[in-house]
Amino acid sequence: MSSLNAKMIPAVLSVVAGSVDAIGFLGLGGLFTAQVTGNLVILVAHLVAGRGAPAATILAVPVFVTALGLTRLLAGALESVGFASLRPLLLLQLLLLCGFFLLCASAGAHIDPDATKAIFAGMLGVSAMAVQNALVQISLKGAPSTAVMTTNITRVMMDIGEMMLGRGPTDVAKVRDRAKRTWPAIVGFAVGCGLGATCETAIGLRSLALPAGLALLAVTMGTTAKIEGDQD
Template sequence: MPPVLSVIAGMVDITGFYMLGNIFTAHITGNLVVASAVAVGGGPINLAQLAAIPAFILVLVLIWLIARFSRLTGPALVRLLLGVQCALLAAVLAVSVALKPATHPHGLIAGTAVMIAVAAMATQYALLRLALPKAVSTAVMTGNLSNAVLSIMDALSNGHPLMSADDGRLKQALRLLAGFVVGCVIAALAMPLMGDWVWALPTALAALVMIRPVFWGGR
């Protein structure tokens, strides 16, 4: 399942960035950097970009509460949180198709749509940490790329490896990195052709993951 979630994260991140006011929906670090640069150097303040940071935190808190009070664990919790993510992405699709926020990417409707997309990605983060704690992050590609490169260097070296040997983690990091890039490329190619309907791609993929337990070992 994590590689498929990584594809979804790539789709949502690049689509939100290009269509909803240049805001990273899955890459909160980017929003922190841009917001800090504006605060120091001056320039127009993107309120939605600033709001994305506390919104992400708030959704994490809400998902933790949902997980705690649901008392679900394992596949049952996975299915629940996948359903929340799918519902949020469907909401972004509905808003985008009905209200055309991309025509005014810095307007109120675009800001609302991007907050929902941020909530979907926060849900994905929480899903991995709460229900699949051993999984590698599906959206933070800096760590996956770093682990992959350093592990490959260890594998090519004849001396004692500098990192703990974990071929499984290396393979997983490479799959997630590839999945994120594939998601970005697919969404980038689809945006000129599909317009606001491009949000149907991550929504459909999220629905597929939710209803097909084969992706994550559910029943």
Template sequence: MRINLSKILGFNAGYVDTASFLGIHGLFAAHVTGNFVTLGAALTSGNQNGAWAKLLALPMFCLVVFSVKLIDRSYLKASKSSYNFLLKLMFFLFTVAAVISIEYLPFPQTDTWPSFIVGMLLVAAMSIQNAVHRLHWTKEAPTTVMTGSTTQMMLDAADWFSQPSEEKKEQIRKRFSTVLPTMLSFALGCAVAALVYKFALIWLFVIPPVLMLASYWKKEDYIKN
């Protein structure tokens, strides 16, 4: 299986979401709306560990996406692309999170400034990945939340069993060939994050900046707008 940009980013999203959930008191860095569920559960149970990070994850996500759009517009006004800058910014955010985490992992089961900062850095980086998908990877399958991709695959599977036309079958094959590998990469990222958390905790957040180096290497390997 050829390793391309969407597979690397899908793996990264699965890895970061699982690593943040396990390492930072149930925080979802890539799937930020899930934090409302864990926040509600925490408040109900009385165990409010990581509550501030979960509460501020969505505002942080929104602020970063808003900022990315402004940055992109400023580049467009100068007849340039924001693409390289945004990838480098993701690498920087992941790297700072990795440096802090090496010093302070494992994070205690209470709210601390290192765990909060690492959580917000991860949310910010994944916000950029979400925004860049809408700005530069518009023809690629989503690389973060897999709900929409799973829904589309099941709809396509149902269409396939309804004896569609050859043209429709070709469209379904094409979607499967782009969506399924990214979904599998996401799932693999989740599994690897769990293994690193179990057996090499101190290196948990070192993997994402390495993945960003791989992403930068493969940065042109995507379906053009």
């Protein structure tokens, strides 16, 4: 059971990322919480065109980068005392997503994207996704990205090509195993986007309860997951 949980956590996290991204995009004026590339494109495009970029978009990239750095330092501190980082980082992500949800829910189904509360809430969402991106790299060695689907789709198609070319049995087995680990993240992200968009359309930013609930599930799974290199 513990091994199964470890394999399922990336799939659950991909649904979290997809739903948060879709809800944030629709409810916070086009803010990407999980896709920092999207925010960077919007920011540079506005600056080059001489248009004022939304405050949340301006802040998203530095906040994302800062949260990544702080997450790595936290994980390093945990590792230095022999404490596995997966569970604390999953819990940190959950707390940030809960803060994101509570701030948005307190403002009603819809909120002015340029309001201070909306900007601060959006940065909590961006920080939560930064933590998720970092923990996949740090605590789930060998897992695919749970938020960057361009890389995942490219990897799967390259692996399918390798299998079709009929390389040696060892190479084919390797790429087949990698494809098996990658495709659930792609499907999970797409499902998350669909669920997030549907819920946001129906109940607005209160739909952030969905990714928060899924993050709680990930924390629960993390408490029993057996991760390679786990020292607990």
